[in-house]
Amino acid sequence: LAKTTQPISMDSYEGQEVNITCSHNNIATNDYITWYQQFPSQGPRFIIQGYKTKVTNEVASLFIPADRKSSTLSLPRVSLSDTAVYYCLVGQTGANNLFFGTGTRLTVIP
Amino acid sequence: EAGVVQSPRYKIIEKKQPVAFWCNPISGHNTLYWYLQNLGQGPELLIRYENEEAVDDSQLPKDRFSAERLKGVDSTLKIQPAELGDSAVYLCASSFEGLAGDTQYFGPGTRLTVL
Numbered sequence: 432l433a434k435t436t437q438p439i440s441m442d443s444y445e446g447q448e449v450n451i452t453c454s455h456n457n458i459a460t461n462d463y464i465t466w467y468q469q470f471p472s473q474g475p476r477f478i479i480q481g482y483k484t485k486v487t488n489e490v491a492s493l494f495i496p497a498d499r500k501s502s503t504l505s506l507p508r509v510s511l512s513d514t515a516v517y518y519c520l521v522g523q524t525g526a527n528n529l530f531f532g533t534g535t536r537l538t539v540i541p
Numbered sequence: 542e543a544g545v546v547q548s549p550r551y552k553i554i555e556k557k558q559p560v561a562f563w564c565n566p567i568s569g570h571n572t573l574y575w576y577l578q579n580l581g582q583g584p585e586l587l588i589r590y591e592n593e594e595a596v597d598d599s600q601l602p603k604d605r606f607s608a609e610r611l612k613g614v615d616s617t618l619k620i621q622p623a624e625l626g627d628s629a630v631y632l633c634a635s636s637f638e639g640l641a642g643d644t645q646y647f648g649p650g651t652r653l654t655v656l
Contacts, residue, residue, distance in 0.1 A: 465644075474545070474632050474647025475584065518583055531583025 435519045440536040449506040451535050453519030456500050464495060464502045467518045469534070475518060479504070506537075514539045543567070545648035547633050553654045559621035562651045566614065566635030573610055574645065575618050576632040584632055584647075590616065620653075628655045 436454040443449045455464070463482055467475035479486055481493040481502070492505040506513060518534040546565040554560050566573050571592050576584035587606070589597040592613035601608065605624070610616040620627055630650040636643040 472649070472652075474634070474650050475645075476647065477644045480644065531585070533581070534583050 434530055435521055435532050437517075437519050437532065437535045439533065440538070442538045442540055443509055444540050445510055446508050449509050449513075449537060451504045451506075451517055451519075451537070452501060453504070454501045455519070455521040458499050458521050462521050464493065464499075465520045466491070466493065466504045467520065467531075469516045469518065475531075478517075509537075509539045511539050511541060513537065545633055545635055545646055547631075547648035547651055549651055550649060551652050551654075553656065554623055555656050556625055557622040559619065560623050560653060561620075562618045562631050562633075562653075564616045564618070564633030564648060566616070566633070567646055570635035570637055570646070571613070572636045572638060572643070573616050574634040574636075575608060575616070576634065576647075578630040578632055578650070580629075587618070623653075623655045625655050628653055 437451065441449065441451065463480055465480040466478045468478050469475040479488055479491045479493045481495050483495050483499060486493045494503045494505065502519065504517060514537060516534040516536050518531050520531060522530065545567055548563050552560055564573065573590040575587040577587055578584045586600055588595055588601045588608050590610045593610055605622060606620055608616060608618045618631060630652050632647055632650045634645040634647045636645045
């Protein structure tokens with residue numbers, strides 16, 4: 432079971448870049464790394480997914496080093512609306528080893 | 542495109558009463574998941590369906606919980622009888638095939654309060 436370790440909480444000022452690192456030492460060869468965002472009273476929402484190196488989309492970047500034992504979610508120029516819980520998941524969607532953990536609570540300060 | 546639909550959004554019942562939650566996944570998604578989320582915790586998988594078949598129900602407390610996905614589309618999760626500890630948010634999610642790399646799309650959840 433490829434569990435993950437993330438910081439429990441982070442604070443950031445508006446406009447700053449935020450980097451949230453996730454450790455996953457037991458990641459398997461065919462595991463993907465996926466990040467979800469969750470606002471209060473809503474279900475988690477997919478942000479980004481990657482397997483190795485770097486992935487970028489319109490909202491975030493995901494950096495994965497060669498050993499894949501960790502990954503970093505990067506949110507450029509955060510705003511107040513980015514205040515949420517961010518979950519790092521490792522596994523294969525559909526397999527029984529998808530584990531959310533407690534996530535990182537990001538608070539963006541004006 | 543409509544997202545995952547869940548109903549009801551909120552439910553308050555007394556302990557020992559039955560309760561049911563309904564989920565309509567995104568059209569064309571073959572894989573459906575039910576999760577339980579306790580306050581301050583991440584979602585925990587209860588059961589996963591591939592079409593009509595429950596392929597992973599190892600975390601479902603089968604003494605009081607049951608689920609079905611007739612015709613491989615909508616799904617219902619039932620608790621009978623409910624206990625105080627069942628108070629939580631029940632989330633439904635779906636994905637296209639449930640294969641590696643497939644994204645799970647979540648509904649808004651049903652918040653259950655057992656009194």
